[in-house]
Amino acid sequence: MARNLDPSCKQCRREGVKLFLKGARCETDKCAMERRSYPPGEHGRGRVKETEYLLQLREKQKAKRIYGVLERQFRRYYGRASRQQGITGENLLCLLESRLDNVVYRGGLASSRQDARQLVRHGHVLVNGRKVNIPSYEVRTGDVVELKEKSKDMVRVLQAVRLAEGRPVVPWLRVDPDKRRIEVVSRPKREDIDIPVKEHLIVELYSK
Numbered sequence: 001m002a003r004n005l006d007p008s009c010k011q012c013r014r015e016g017v018k019l020f021l022k023g024a025r026c027e028t029d030k031c032a033m034e035r036r037s038y039p040p041g042e043h044g045r046g047r048v049k050e051t052e053y054l055l056q057l058r059e060k061q062k063a064k065r066i067y068g069v070l071e072r073q074f075r076r077y078y079g080r081a082s083r084q085q086g087i088t089g090e091n092l093l094c095l096l097e098s099r100l101d102n103v104v105y106r107g108g109l110a111s112s113r114q115d116a117r118q119l120v121r122h123g124h125v126l127v128n129g130r131k132v133n134i135p136s137y138e139v140r141t142g143d144v145v146e147l148k149e150k151s152k153d154m155v156r157v158l159q160a161v162r163l164a165e166g167r168p169v170v171p172w173l174r175v176d177p178d179k180r181r182i183e184v185v186s187r188p189k190r191e192d193i194d195i196p197v198k199e200h201l202i203v204e205l206y207s208k
Helices: 008-015 023-027 052-067 071-083 088-097 100-106 113-121 155-164 199-206
Strands: 125-127 144-147 173-176 181-184
Touching: 052 071, 052 088, 052 199, 071 088, 071 199, 088 100, 088 199, 100 113, 100 125, 100 144, 100 181, 113 155
Parallel strands: none
Antiparallel strands: 125 144, 144 181, 173 181
């Protein structure tokens, strides 16, 4: 399965905001955005003319990098969102939030979405008691996501659970960290999604 292999810290610097692609490291002084908040490359500190197209492109790239999807898959998500009732931009973010790897991350069982993706791909995650190893699997209301019994005390999982302590849980999930269990209680809403993305600019870009 294709995935973005670009250095995580350079992706954050390119977008000018923390995308939290490296989990706990992003909350320390070692974060590249703390030391070099300008874009990577020879001309990173130069002035860039912010055209309308550039702003729209940056918002799309930011959303793709946050959720770890590539262009073809992102375009498919947009196509689905545009065919649903409601506001296309909000539908797009709700579809991305419903990805299994994102739910594992949001539930505090992984320190980053990249880590959650790896947990899913390696077969550590169960959905309604059945192993699912597809990160893009779409969870639905009533689904129960949990780790396999032998995976619950992995070092990376214990570290993620400790990191998530005190962090607010999104309202559409019910989390039991001790049992490594997440229940999807409702569909995500836009007000529950705290990512720094202006989705209307993505819609404007694809509407051209």
